[in-house]
Amino acid sequence: MSFGYQLMKNGKLVMAPDFLPYCLNQVIDVAPAEGKVVRTSIPNGKPCVVFFRTTSYVANASLYFIQRQGSAGYWELEFHYGMAFVDARVYIFSDTLPNIPDIGFFLYRNGSIVWHGNCLPLSVRPYSDLGGETVFSYPLAVPSSVCNFTSVGNTIEHWDRWFVFMAGPTSSGQYNVGRALFSQFNASGPPTTSGFDIPMNSYIETSVYDTYYKQSLGI
Known part of the structure; x- marks a missing residue:
């Protein structure tokens, strides 16, 4: 302009x-x-x-x-x-x-x-998830997203596990951003797939x- x-x-x-x-x-x-x-x-x-x-x-x-x-x-x-x-x-x-x-x-x-x-x-703001949780002193929010799927086991049985991005307070009164287990299923037979992982996400600071x-x- x-x-x-x-x-x-x-x-x-x-x-x-x-x-x-x-x-x-x-x-x-x-x-x-x-x-x-x-x-x-x-x-x-x-x-x-x-x-x-x-x-x-x-x-x-x-x-x-x-x-x-x-x-x-x-x-x-x-x-x-x-x-x-x-x-x-x-x-x-x-x-x-x-x-x-x-x-x-x-x-x-x-x-x-x-x-x-x-x-x-x-x-x-961008957030790079490394598989754990990042702790902050102020509240944050994230988009809703499935971030990881794994299928692990052996030829007899396997576990399918789904993880989602989460943000919220910790037990110590701080705040974190990270992934959380959403569901897991045990089934017979070898693992179904190698799975996927989404390491990048975003967040907003919510205090304002x-x-x-x-x-x-x-x-």
Whole structure:
């Protein structure tokens, strides 16, 4: 762009009317129930990016959700749980602008508001999973993802194990990001496949969203 507002950070463009991050649209606290379907506020056809974290420590807990466009016209999340149930919080981002204020800071493009002062931008950081857990002093959230499948054993029997990415509090009051066992099955015969592993993922730091989402979303 040749004129107008531009926000730079460390010499890089991070915001302009033609270059905008997704913003927080919804925060939902989800009580565990197998197969539970949660409807979001994001209409079908709009971008919908979701991160989650557990909100309490439960030993061996794991979960993932299926994200889909729902029959009622809005994106849905279908939750499934592994070795133990646990409460979770989901953070939902899109290019839809919630809670547009009457006065304040606005960005316009072609006469329409594309950003305002109540928006909380999506800020994603890369995470390299090395098979263990990384401990932090602040809460984080990750996308829902199956990250590893192994089939190990011998000619007599084998174990199939599925792992998912997780984020949440530890038993010592800190927070971690890593993989958790979701399910395992014992079967007769040799291993079925060599499996797969996804070592890279991403995360968001949630302290700002947890503190200000009600003010941002007007709830």
